Amino acid sequence: MELDERKKRILKAVIKNYLDTGEPVGSRTISKYADFSLSPATIRNEMADLEEMGYLFSPHTSAGRVPTDAGYRLYVDEMLEEKSEELSRKSESLDRMQDIMDKRVDRIEEVLKDMAKMLAANTQYTSVVSMPQANRNRLKFAQITALDAGKLLCTIVLEGNIVKNHMINLNRELNQETLLKLNLLLNNTLNGLTLQEINFDMASQMASQAGEHAELATEILNSIVAAIGSEDGIEIFTSGATNIFRYPELSDSNRASELISTLEEKKLLTNLMSEDLGENTTGIKVYIGEETSVNSMKDCSVITATYEFEDGVYGKVGVIGPKRMDYEKVLSALKDVTGSLDKKFTKD
Amino acid sequence: MELDERKKRILKAVIKNYLDTGEPVGSRTISKYADFSLSPATIRNEMADLEEMGYLFSPHTSAGRVPTDAGYRLYVDEMLEEKSEELSRKSESLDRMQDIMDKRVDRIEEVLKDMAKMLAANTQYTSVVSMPQANRNRLKFAQITALDAGKLLCTIVLEGNIVKNHMINLNRELNQETLLKLNLLLNNTLNGLTLQEINFDMASQMASQAGEHAELATEILNSIVAAIGSEDGIEIFTSGATNIFRYPELSDSNRASELISTLEEKKLLTNLMSEDLGENTTGIKVYIGEETSVNSMKDCSVITATYEFEDGVYGKVGVIGPKRMDYEKVLSALKDVTGSLDKKFTKD
DNA sequence: AATTAGCACTCCAATGTGTTGAGTGCTAAC
DNA sequence: GTTAGCACTCAACACATTGGAGTGCTAATT
Numbered sequence: 001m002e003l004d005e006r007k008k009r010i011l012k013a014v015i016k017n018y019l020d021t022g023e024p025v026g027s028r029t030i031s032k033y034a035d036f037s038l039s040p041a042t043i044r045n046e047m048a049d050l051e052e053m054g055y056l057f058s059p060h061t062s063a064g065r066v067p068t069d070a071g072y073r074l075y076v077d078e079m080l081e082e083k084s085e086e087l088s089r090k091s092e093s094l095d096r097m098q099d100i101m102d103k104r105v106d107r108i109e110e111v112l113k114d115m116a117k118m119l120a121a122n123t124q125y126t127s128v129v130s131m132p133q134a135n136r137n138r139l140k141f142a143q144i145t146a147l148d149a150g151k152l153l154c155t156i157v158l159e160g161n162i163v164k165n166h167m168i169n170l171n172r173e174l175n176q177e178t179l180l181k182l183n184l185l186l187n188n189t190l191n192g193l194t195l196q197e198i199n200f201d202m203a204s205q206m207a208s209q210a211g212e213h214a215e216l217a218t219e220i221l222n223s224i225v226a227a228i229g230s231e232d233g234i235e236i237f238t239s240g241a242t243n244i245f246r247y248p249e250l251s252d253s254n255r256a257s258e259l260i261s262t263l264e265e266k267k268l269l270t271n272l273m274s275e276d277l278g279e280n281t282t283g284i285k286v287y288i289g290e291e292t293s294v295n296s297m298k299d300c301s302v303i304t305a306t307y308e309f310e311d312g313v314y315g316k317v318g319v320i321g322p323k324r325m326d327y328e329k330v331l332s333a334l335k336d337v338t339g340s341l342d343k344k345f346t347k348d
Numbered sequence: 349m350e351l352d353e354r355k356k357r358i359l360k361a362v363i364k365n366y367l368d369t370g371e372p373v374g375s376r377t378i379s380k381y382a383d384f385s386l387s388p389a390t391i392r393n394e395m396a397d398l399e400e401m402g403y404l405f406s407p408h409t410s411a412g413r414v415p416t417d418a419g420y421r422l423y424v425d426e427m428l429e430e431k432s433e434e435l436s437r438k439s440e441s442l443d444r445m446q447d448i449m450d451k452r453v454d455r456i457e458e459v460l461k462d463m464a465k466m467l468a469a470n471t472q473y474t475s476v477v478s479m480p481q482a483n484r485n486r487l488k489f490a491q492i493t494a495l496d497a498g499k500l501l502c503t504i505v506l507e508g509n510i511v512k513n514h515m516i517n518l519n520r521e522l523n524q525e526t527l528l529k530l531n532l533l534l535n536n537t538l539n540g541l542t543l544q545e546i547n548f549d550m551a552s553q554m555a556s557q558a559g560e561h562a563e564l565a566t567e568i569l570n571s572i573v574a575a576i577g578s579e580d581g582i583e584i585f586t587s588g589a590t591n592i593f594r595y596p597e598l599s600d601s602n603r604a605s606e607l608i609s610t611l612e613e614k615k616l617l618t619n620l621m622s623e624d625l626g627e628n629t630t631g632i633k634v635y636i637g638e639e640t641s642v643n644s645m646k647d648c649s650v651i652t653a654t655y656e657f658e659d660g661v662y663g664k665v666g667v668i669g670p671k672r673m674d675y676e677k678v679l680s681a682l683k684d685v686t687g688s689l690d691k692k693f694t695k696d
Numbered sequence: 697a698a699t700t701a702g703c704a705c706t707c708c709a710a711t712g713t714g715t716t717g718a719g720t721g722c723t724a725a726c
Numbered sequence: 727g728t729t730a731g732c733a734c735t736c737a738a739c740a741c742a743t744t745g746g747a748g749t750g751c752t753a754a755t756t
Contacts, residue, residue, distance in 0.1 A: 026748050039700050044749070062707045062748045140495070147489060147505060155503050155513075157495060165503070165511040241612055245605040256601075257593040260608060264589055374719050387729050392720070410719045410736045700755070705748105712743075719735085726729075 001053055008079070009036075010046050011055055015067045015075045019324045022249065024064030069289040069323070072301070076286050076327055108132070108162065113237050115317070115337065120240025123333050125321030126263065130273040131235040132162075132309035138194050142186045144220065149173050154224055158195075159313075168223045170216075178213060185209060185217060198225055236266045236273055247322040249299060258296035263320075268294050272302055273316045284334060289323055301325055305334040349401055356427070357384075358394050359403055363415045363423045367672045370597065372412030417637040417671070420649070424634050424675055456480070456510065461585050463665070463685065468588025471681055473669030474611065478621040479583040480657035486542050490534045492568065497521050502572055506543075507661075516571045518564075526561060533557060533565060546573055584614045584621055595670040597647060606644035611668075616642050620650055621664045632682060637671055649673055653682040 013033050017025040027040040027047060036043070047065055050056045055071035058064065067075070112129045119127035141157040152168040174182075189206045190198055198221075206217055241263050245251045250259060262268045272292060276283055287293075287302040297320065304318035317337055319330045361381050365373040375388040375395060384391070395413055398404045403419035406412065415423070460477045467475040489505040500516040522530075537554045538546055546569075554565055589611050593599040598607060610616045620640060624631055635641075635650040645668065652666035665685055667678045 024748090028748080040748090041700050041702095041750095042698085045699090048750080058749080060707060061705085061750090062746090064748065141493070141501075143493060145489070145491060145503075147509070151509075153489070153503075153505060153509075153511065155493075155501075157501060161495070161499075161501075161515060163501065163503075163513040165513065167509060167511075239612070242605045242609045245601055251601050251605075253593055253599050253601075253604075256604065257590045257599075261590045264587070372719090376719080388719090389721095389729050389731095390727085393728090396721080406720080408736060409721095410717090410734085412719065698756085700753100702753085703751090705750085707749100708745105708747090710743100710745085713741080714739105715741100716737105716739080718737095721734085722732090724729100724731085726727105 001049055003053065007046055007050060010043060011050055011067075011071060012075065012079045014047070014050075014056060014065055015071060015079075018067055019326060022247070022322075022324060024059055024066050026064035029064070067324075069291070072288045072323060076288070080328055080331070082328075082332070109235075109237075112315075113239070116237050116239035119317065119319065119333060119337060120243060123319055123321070123326075123330055124240075124243050124246060125319050125325060125330065126238060126240045126243050128263075128269055128273060128304075128316075128318040128320060129237050129239075130316045132307075132313045132315035133234060133274075133277060138192055139190050139198070140192075142183075142190055142224070144168075144179060144183055144186065146174060146176075146179060152220070154220070156224065166224060168220060170219075174216075178216075182213065182217060182220065186220075195225065234270055234274055236269055238263045238266070238269075243321075247324075249324075250322055255296075255299065259300070262294060262296045268296070272304060273318060275304075277306065277314050277316065284331065286327070299323060301327075303327070303330050303334060305338045307338040349397060351401065355394055355398060358391060359398055359415075359419060360423065360427045362395070362398075362404060362413055363419060363427075366415055367674060370595070370670075370672055372407055372414050374412035377412070415672075417639070420636045420671060424636065428676055428679070430676075430680070457583075457585075460663075461587070464585050464587035467665065467667065467681060467685060468591060471667055471669070471674075471678055472588075472591050472594060473667050473673060473678065474586060474588045474591050476611075476617060476621060476652075476664075476666040476668060477585050477587075478664045479585075480655075480661045480663035481582060481622075481625065486540055487538050487546065488540075490531075490538055490572070492516075492527060492531055492534065494522060494524075494527060500568070502568070504572065514572060516568060518567075522564075526564075530561065530565065530568065534568075543573065582618055582622060584617055586611045586614070586617075591669075595672075597672075598670055603644075603647065607648070610642060610644045616644070620652060621666060623652075625654065625662050625664065632679065634675070647671060649675075651675070651678050651682060653686045655686040 010030060013030050013036070014025050017029060017033075027043040030036065030043045030047075031038060031040045047056060050071075051058065051065065055068055055074060056065040057068050059066060108131065112131065116127045116129045119129075138159045139156065140159050140161075141155075143155045145153045145155070147153045147167075150170045150173055152170060152174075154166045154168055156164045156166070158164070185206065189209065206221055208214070241260050244256055244259055250256060272287065272294070276285070284303065284305045287304075289298050289301065292298070292300065292302050299322065300320055301323045302318055302320050303325075304316050306314050306316055309315055317334060319325075319334065321330070358378060361378050361384070362373050365377060365381075375391040378384065378391045378395075379386060379388045395404060398419075399406065399413065403416055403422060404413040405416055407414060456479070460479065464475045464477045467477075486507045487504065488507050488509075489503075491503045493501045493503070495501045495515075498518045498521055500518060500522075502514045502516055504512045504514070506512070533554065537557065554569060556562070589608050592604055592607055598604060620635065620642070624633070632651065632653045635652075637646050637649065640646070640648065640650050647670065648668055649671045650666055650668050651673075652664050654662050654664055657663055665682060667673075667682065669678070
């Protein structure tokens with residue numbers, strides 16, 4: 001059977017209607033729909049075909065039709081219309097971000113959380129944001145300071161002024177001179193490298209240059225790399241979890257509980273939030289139902305977008321909602337937001 | 349009417365039963381209760397009295413009785429029995445914390461989050477933990493580093509090895525010598541002071557000592573204080589939010605949504621989590637229903653305990669559950685945990 | 697050949713109608 | 727003071743009834 005133009009139009013009409021109402025839509029409804037001049041009976045035939053083709057299904061004999069995942073897929077891939085941008089709101093949020101960024105380096109976190117909150121509020125769905133992955137970022141500055149006896153504070157600054165702190169416990173004390181020497185060595189050897197490069201090549205090279213402190217230098221280096229490279233997975237923030245209660249198909253006790261649980265745990269989100277990172281940078285991805293590969297989200301759709309924090313360093317923003325979410329609205333919201341993140345983060 | 353011993357025993361029996369089952373308890377149930385040798389009829393009379401006195405009420409004519417907030421209050425204030433400690437579980441959890449603490453000193457946040465998770469898992473309720481309030485914490489080490497032209501990175505370490513970073517944008521560049529001088533000055537003047545003390549007294553004193561750099565020093569100092577002193581409220585972590593779905597009286601859509609919302613927002617929790625901080629340090633507090641002063645928690649009870657992070661620096665741990673929570677279990681869990689936190693945090 | 701009116705059929709959802717049982721309050725007896 | 731006995735109440739559950747929305751099929755229409 002062929003998916004001709006009329007079938008497409010009907011499918012689109014059904015889906016749009018279902019997005020709005022959440023109720024199965026019947027042939028009469030579609031028939032009344034503006035520019036169709038077909039009787040319910042004809043529509044019924046077409047809808048039966050669409051069901052046979054796997055794009056629609058009826059929950060039961062005497063109900064209307066509901067899109068299948070395949071139906072949504074087709075809709076998302078071929079039937080979306082660009083929504084016109086809302087300029088006013090956008091610039092306001094940008095200003096606020098600008099402000100925060102300037103003042104508090106160690107607070108990207110706050111900015112992102114804020115972002116998530118805004119996104120959730122705008123879309124009425126749940127939002128997810130991941131911290132930009134630091135381990136491809138270049139090292140700009142490293143410094144070791146003695147705090148207490150045998151306790152070193154290591155401060156590292158990456159391009160884009162991401163600051164990381166790490167405590168190193170040594171089993172011996174260092175004098176001022178050694179410290180100075182180590183600091184020089186650190187900066188000379190490591191500056192401009194990504195953490196991955198450091199991880200692979202540097203250890204031996206640095207050790208050889210360190211002379212008498214070779215062993216110490218290696219120890220410190222390892223400690224740094226271990227601490228910073230191995231963040232236990234990416235950091236993820238969510239916001240608007242309770243928005244799921246707006247959608248009856250998600251809000252029954254069990255589903256809601258599982259869903260909020262995965263949002264709280266965050267572990268299950270890491271796959272979605274790191275897929276294709278850096279590959280196609282402007283990539284917006286839509287996951288429908290099972291495509292999320294997360295069981296508790298099989299009644300949800302997820303849309304993710306990559307933002308570029310700085311050259312080569314990416315993070316992701318996502319929106320989680322019911323499968324009948326307003327794809328167009330969410331897509332445009334994500335475009336706005338990633339656009340804005342790009343602009344802000346790479347500006348200075 | 350007087351609350352004689354028998355009435356108390358009956359009230360206690362009713363409450364205990366209700367804590368277990370969540371169902372209104374009837375006179376027959378109590379009559380069968382071990383060491384009462386009274387007929388249901390007698391119990392009924394007593395229960396009617398207890399209702400009149402405001403400790404019990406019936407949801408409807410032919411249901412059993414349920415404790416009122418006043419009933420719970422009485423129970424909590426006068427009828428709790430210390431639970432014999434469960435040593436096995438306790439030591440197990442302690443071991444785990446020990447483990448975490450040793451590995452990552454600079455990650456109080458992680459430890460606390462883990463704590464919250466454990467507490468939620470053990471109690472099957474929702475847990476809340478607040479970061480120790482830093483602004484009473486003493487400064488241990490301060491350092492300014494030039495990053496880019498006119499951009500200074502300020503690193504501050506507080507007692508307990510809390511590290512804070514802050515970026516300062518200057519309109520001029522500093523040479524190495526000035527920087528060194530400033531660093532010395534900073535450490536000499538500020539070490540050992542709390543952020544509050546710095547806020548109030550130091551600005552002028554430091555300025556006078558800075559000589560030619562007086563203006564610069566003031567600028568930097570202000571910038572530091574502004575950035576660190578003005579944390580927007582206390583930081584709060586929650587865990588086990590979805591445990592509320594275990595308790596039917598909390599898990600209907602509306603209630604659950606509101607509740608999880610307040611957990612997500614965290615703002616409404618700040619009052620509960622900062623009340624009496626530092627006053628009576630071992631204070632464990634029980635809030636029942638309306639006593640929480642949070643509307644969405646009017647069907648919940650909250651128990652909070654203060655932990656001492658370091659001399660004079662406190663944080664709070666809390667458990668949020670249905671009013672019919674197992675008060676004894678939660679109290680002992682909190683005692684365990686705050687005991688352990690004390691021990692761990694002040695150890696080195 | 698495609699469209700449509702007509703009709704029988706299906707099934708959910710809403711509503712109403714017992715029925716059951718747990719629990720009460722009251723009274724009178726112990 | 728305690729208790730047995732009894733009439734009464736009321737939520738909860740199980741069924742039956744109804745109404746309506748929507749379908750699929752067939753036969754008539756264009």
